[in-house]
Amino acid sequence: MPRRPSSENSFVAKIQSRFSEAKSRAAKDASRPLALAIGDDAALFRPTAGHETILTCDWFLEGTHFLRGKHPADSVGWKCLARAVSDIAAMGGRPRCFLLSLALPAELTATWFDAFLNGLHRAARTFDCQLAGGDTTRRSEILINITVAGEIARGQALRRDSAKARDILFVSGRLGEAEHGLQLLRNRRGKINRRDRDLRKHLYPQPRLALAQWLAEKKLASGAMDLSDGLSTDLARLCAASRVGARVDIGKLPVVNLARGKNNSRPKPHRSRLSSAHIAKADEALQLALHGGDDYELLFVVPPQKAGEIPPIFAGVPLLAIGEITKSRKILLAGESRLATELRPAGWDPFR
C-alpha cells in the first residue's frame, strides 16, 4: 500500500522523489534549464541567450475539466501538463520547466496520487519539461493548476494577431476526436480501458510541438494557435486578434471518424453521403469537428506563396488546408452549395 503523507513537507518529499532527477540535474548540469528546483521559496530558471521566455498557466479542475470517477488518475497527470505544454507549442516554442499547484483530498494522497504522478512524470519526460516547483494544499476536490515556461528565439513566436487576408488556413490531425472520446467515456460503465483507441486523444492528448517549432524556425506560418475550445470558438479568437475573417471549406475539414477501429487511417475530407444514416453520422462528425474541444491540434495560417511548402504529413501528423483568411471580418462556412453560412462560436466556454 502506498503511504499517505502526513504533512505538507512529506507530501512535497513524495513529489520530489518521483521527480528526483529534477534536483540532481539542476545541481550538476549547467546546460539544464534549472539552477534550483523544488525545495526553496521559488525555482531558478536559466534563460537561453537570444530567446524569449513563454509563460502560460492552465486550470485543470475536477468536475469542470475532468471527472474523478471516470478519468484514470494517470490520464489526469498526463493531460494537465499536456494541455499547458500545448500553449507553448501554439507559440512555436520549446517547453523547459513547469510548476505544479495541486490541491488534493486526504483519501487520494496514496494510490490515486501515485498514479497521477506516474502520468505527470511520463508527460514531463515526453515533452522534456522539468518539474521546477509548485504549491500543495489539502482540499475536498482535486484542483490542479500548471504553469509552463518555454523558450523561443527572439521574434520567432507564432502569434494570433498576425494573420493576413489570403493566408491559407491549416489544421493538424483530425478535429472532434477528443470530444467524441469524452462522449464515449461519459457513457462507459465500470473500469476504463486506458488503451482504448477511441479514448486516447481525449485522455492523452499530444501537443504539436515538433510541427509548431518547425513552422516557427522555417518562418512558414504567419500565425498559429492551439485548438483547445473547438474550431468555431478558437478560429473566432484568431480572427478577432488579427482583425480579419475566414472562410472554411466544410468539404475539407478533417473530421473525426465515427466508424470505430478505423481511427488510424489518414483523415479524409468530410463528404456527405446519400443514405440518411450516413448523413446523420456525417453531420454528427461535422458538429464535433466544428465545436468539439480538447483536441490540442494546431491551427495555423500560411501566406499563399508558402502554402506549397506545407507537406501533407509532418512527423506522422496529417496537415490539411481547410480554408483561407479574408479581409471581411465574418467567419464563413462554405459547403457544396454556393451559399456560405456564418460560423458562430459554439465550442467550450465556461461562462456560457
Next chain:
Amino acid sequence: MPRRPSSENSFVAKIQSRFSEAKSRAAKDASRPLALAIGDDAALFRPTAGHETILTCDWFLEGTHFLRGKHPADSVGWKCLARAVSDIAAMGGRPRCFLLSLALPAELTATWFDAFLNGLHRAARTFDCQLAGGDTTRRSEILINITVAGEIARGQALRRDSAKARDILFVSGRLGEAEHGLQLLRNRRGKINRRDRDLRKHLYPQPRLALAQWLAEKKLASGAMDLSDGLSTDLARLCAASRVGARVDIGKLPVVNLARGKNNSRPKPHRSRLSSAHIAKADEALQLALHGGDDYELLFVVPPQKAGEIPPIFAGVPLLAIGEITKSRKILLAGESRLATELRPAGWDPFR
C-alpha cells in the same frame, strides 16, 4: 451597476481593460519585461541578460486561505499577488510579471470582481509586476492561483540551503501580527473596516522586496526565506535544507503587540512580566510569534563577521537578531532560564 460578463472572452476583456497598460506597454516599450501580454496562447517575457528567472506559484483558495464573507474583495486581490511576490523577495529578486488563474462563481463576476481587480491592480503597481496572462473559468467557489516571474543577477539568489553554523539569524518586522489580525477578523461581526490597523498586516501584507534585494546585492545574507507558515515551521525548513539547527532567543523575538493602537512603535524584545494577566498576554503573543502564519516577513542568516552591517531599521522595517545557526540539527528555544526547549513546527500545515 458593474456589468456581468457573459462569456470567457468578455471576462478576459474586463481584466484586460483594468490592466490596459499591460497591452500598450508590452507593444511599445522595449525596456518592459513583456513582448506579448494577455490575448495570445501564452505571454512572451524578455529576460534580462546575466539574470536568472525566478518562478513561483501560490494557491489562494476560498475557505482554505480566505473567507468570502470576511475578507474584503480588494484584500483578496492584493493578497493573492503579495504572497506570491513574497517568494520572489525571499530569493532577493525583483518581480517582473505575473499570471492570474481565476475561477469565479457567476454571482461574483460584477461588483466583487471589480473590487478584486482594484486590489490586484494596486498590488501590481506597488510591486511593479505586470499582468502577463492567465486562465479563467466559472466555479462555485473562488479559486485563485498566481504565478510570478522575477529576476535576479546570476548567482545572487538567497537560498535556503546555504545557512552555516554560527550565522546570525535575523527577522524583519514583528511576528504574529497577521495571525492576530485573522483572529480579530474571525470574531468581527458586520462590515470590516479595511483601514483597521490591527487587520492591516493580515489583509494587505507587504513583501520585503527592498530589504531582500539589498541583502542579495550587498552579499550580506548567506540565506533567506519568507515567513508564510509561521517561524516554527519555516525555520525548520530552512534548517533542514541547510542541514543545520538553530538556537532562538525567546527574549529577542519581536512579538506582536497585543495592546491595541500601539502597533506602530518599534517592536521591543519580548519580556515576561510579573502579573498573571501580563504573563497570559505575553504567552499569547509569544505563541503567535512562534507559530502564526501569513506575516511574509523575511527570515535571513548573516555570517557573524557581517552581522554588524545589518542596521536596526531598513526602509522603515525593524530588523532584529533573534538567535544563531548551530551545527547540532535541533531547533532550540532559549529562555531566561539556562534550559533550552526544543521548538517543534506548529505553524500552518494544510495536511495536519
